[in-house]
Amino acid sequence: MLTLLSLQSAEIALLASLVLGVACGLLGSFVVVRRIALVGDTLSHAVLPGVVAGMLWSPERDPYVILSLAALAGLLGVVTVQAIVKSTRIKSDAALGIVLASFFGLGLLWKSRARVPGVSDFLFGNAGAISVQDLVTMSVVSLLLVVIVFLLYRPFLVLSFDEGFAKGLGYPVGFLNALFYGLLSFAVVVAMQAVGVILVSAMLVTPAAAASLFTERLRTMTLWSMLIGVLSGGIGCFLSIHLDGLKTGAVITLVASSFFTLSYLFAPQQGVLAKQLRRGRERQRVARENLLKSIYHMMEAEGFRQDGVTKLALAEWRKTDLESIERSCQKLIKAGEAHVGRDALIYLTKSGWRRAVEIVRNHRLWELYLTNQADYAPDHVHDDAEKVEHVLSGEMLRKLEKDLNFPEVDPHGKPIPSVEKTLQELSQEGGTLS
Amino acid sequence: MSLPWDVFGVDATWMLLMAFLVALPCSQIGSFLVLRRMSLVGDAISHGVLPGIVLGFVFTGDLASPWLLVGAAVSGILVTLLVELIHRKSKVKQDAAIGIAFTTLFALGVLMLEFFTHGNVHLDASCVIEGQLDRVIYYPDWVLLGIAVPEPVVTMAALALCTMILIVVFYRALLMTSFDPGLSASFGFRPSWIHYGLVGFLSVIVVSAFQAVGAILVIALLILPAASAYLCTHRLKTMLVLAGVHAFLSSWLGLLLYAHLNAGLASAIVTAGMGLFLLAWLVGPVDGVLMKWLARQRAVAENQRDISKNVSERNE
Incomplete structure (x- = not known):
């Protein structure tokens, strides 16, 4: 703990970026395989009321409180999307848009009404404002994500490709889905502080999509995706510190996009070049x-x-x-x-x-x-x-x-x-x- | 409760008018997005046009310049082309392609914003998220018919008028391509032209609404009115009218909320719009859950009555 406390803010930012690369890369590969990239986007906006609530609840910004409330708001958002789709003719794309914008608008209104300071760090991402306590929380949560996904790898795998089959195998599909979206909300909130609301999507989708072009196997894809996530986070954060403090989230996103471009062009089997050849x-x-x-x-x-x-x-x-x-x-x-x-x-x-x-x-x-x-x-x-x-x-x-x-x-x-x-x-x- | 007119005086009228003029074209084009299942294309475009906005702002120094709208239309179409490029040529699916394309462009826009407009008050990061609808009163006035009208109100009015005219002119083409692209192609309407035309025009509207409500809340203005109207009717014309009504009511209620809470105007309008959507979800004549539940109860009761009638007839 002593060594942790003596960390400079730049070092904390770098470590946080690496940690978020792991969390988002891991869950992102499931997001890409399940074709719910835009659910991730919706989730990242829907957590805002939870963040505001957390900041109001604990003015000393206890990261565990904020994280739990944010994840709760995210889950509520996902449940609302499903309720809209189930009970009306509205299709899932519009339902996602409704929840995304409504929750976000509500959060913004609440924030500006209650004049909560520090929320804008979550909105735009501010890797420099991450405290040691935040970093520890992020690491603990990410570790938890990795362990849970590792333990429940098979059920998640089956669930991602064929929900009906998962039901047939006797898996508790409803519970697993809720757990998955809960974990996803955690990953989103972990990343939000560093990269901001909008670019969380990039951390979820881009490394995983790049990895998906390398391999047909989910396990390999997950590992690649985590690696690309970590590299994007590390390189992006390093660059943003050295390039006169450019916005960390934007730089990390662009690094991830560069990885995707490379893999889009040069992936050994699926790359555009290989296909052309x-x-x-x-x-x-x-x-x-x-x-x-x-x-x-x-x-x-x-x-x-x-x-x-x-x-x-x-x-x-x-x-x-x-x-x-x-x-x-x-x-x-x-x-x-x-x-x-x-x-x-x-x-x-x-x-x-x-x-x-x-x-x-x-x-x-x-x-x-x-x-x-x-x-x-x-x-x-x-x-x-x-x-x-x-x-x-x-x-x-x-x-x-x-x-x-x-x-x-x-x-x-x-x-x-x-x-x-x-x-x-x-x-x-x-x-x-x- | 504090009413807007008590708080802001005559400026409240301009705020209401401005809010409505921004929300109206969004609600109309949003109706087609919802019908064509393109809602999230609106999301992607509202973020993806940021580099275009920043570039336009750098060159013209003015967020109201018409060149900005041209640039917006082009960059909006570029976003959709980029998405197609990614998902047509690789096994990356469309949803992931949208995610990659818009985040990349948005990140680029954020960096350009920082790089070009350092410390400029008219275009900064918070404007991207929250918009500056309440600033409309600080703009220079145009004098029309002896009344001083703030400049953004004039431009938005022109754009809203344009939208309504275009919707009326292209109504048939939009209707047919939305519901049956194959049939419309056989009638000589090119679905792909209409698609790109819609995307281009959507970008123009998104960009002009951008300054008022920001990149994220514009999605609410696009989708909430359309989705609420969709729950109330089966007819496209009625849906368009209802979406317009939703746009007006949410502007009006939003302004009330804004004056009452003294919080962000744009987010207040979105929250009001959300409230209206919840209302439609509950009691929408066509698809409201409560209405459907009532109809079911009535049907069950009728059924019961029929059965008991039959039984009593037989007993006689």
Whole structure:
């Protein structure tokens, strides 16, 4: 305690920001998963009458009193929202808005009527005004939050994703929900003193949303979210102290938003960049496969008398110019699916042959499936097969072959090539594959 | 009980008029927000336009400048585009996207406020939260028809008039896009144009109300009248009229409360509006809980009567 008492206000502010990062990051991930981000916003405004009541009740600003009354007001707000939605046609968005604004207006009126000093620290956030006693309370409450959520992790997890299922498992859903919103109110009030009413939402939503782009698992997401919350709090508070005392809440929020932007752009699986790259690679693969298919078709039209095709013939076949064929062939060669012989013809390598046969086989199998099993007219199946041929593989393909009884001819009378047979024949001929 | 006219004299009239002129356009556009389930878009925009307001204020030095309204409309649309950008391109859901977008912009606005307008009395943090509706009497007057009218009252009156005209002109389009976007598209009204038009105009109204009531209480002016009216009627036209009535009554009662309690004017108006909403919740003709309960009791009693009548008929 002695060491705590000797802390400077800047150090207290920093510690408080770290603590609120933990509390908000933890509950925020549940908020994001349950899609109640705006409930968090409403809650943060609805606690105001409770804060005013707490300040009036205990003029020496006992943080426990303020915290409990504020959380009570928050719970009352949530209950009111549910009552409005249940008993009228008003939808939840309007109900949230009503409670948010009404409770906040009431709190403001009461505050200005009773002339309570110090409420504005809660409204705008003032990390510098946090006392050692406040810090201890915040830490105790946050620790409590962490312990409760850790102990009740499973029920909360089930509740967040499927309330009906939670009921079926015999969980006391009503009690758990009340507990959850109670904890959420505590987290909100803990954060409010440092970042202010409006930006509490940011602490609840932004780190958790950033974390949600990293992982599909709630447990991992919760840990990431707490980490990002702590980092935002720490870095934000540090910056605000060093940048001439800029408003702590705003700086912390912007740091959290930067984390979100980073994760939005660069998250390994869900990031916009990663998705774009994946889509680009996919498009390239489809383009390559279409070229392989064309080469196969050309050779098939010649009765496989020749192993290679000229670029000019390929360009004519694909109804495009030589230049673009040149470019696509380069990509094919780079992927190891074709090579240029001494006679300047394009030859398929073994893996090129395999893929080409696979694609043609997929295409014709799918056409057959659509005509035989799905009653499509034979002249309506080509376009669909053009898309499906690139994604058909594995389990699905085997099921298709079995259902169609390993066919050899497609609805247009063309043979459905077999990968194994073709490769065997090729290696017997010895031709280009040796 | 102290009446406003005893306390403020003729200024009370200006305060009432100003409060009503701010609340009226909010109540009208708010009705459409509630019907379109966009209430929280109003919340997001009222916070998200703060950087626009600060920038406009820095360049024009005047919170009443029309350029501020243009900037507001643009930044309001930007907020919605930002929300779309976040939730369309990632698995972040719309509610979280709204939360992220408006808090980020609001934080930016707060920092800009501190940075640009250090110590400026006309635009500070408390104005963002509480507004300065009661300051209307300190503004310079315009002389209209021999009467000195405070300047903000004139601008708000113009805006309120504009709102009413726009609502009348676009009534059909708004009605159809609110209830059946598919049908309205087939009639040639583009739902997305109406949507962005509404968002842009909402931003203009929010910004002009901002100085009077602050960023948070403006939500009350948008939603409370509309929600109260919604509980009283099934018809859109009646709902709009009732929302206007709610706006007037809450301004009037709010002023009474303000004079009586000597507390913030904007929060007094919101509290009065909340009281009216509670009243509608209880005794609203269409959806009030008490009315529904009474109707149920009556139905049960009638049922009972029918049954006993049938029984007695059979016994005869």
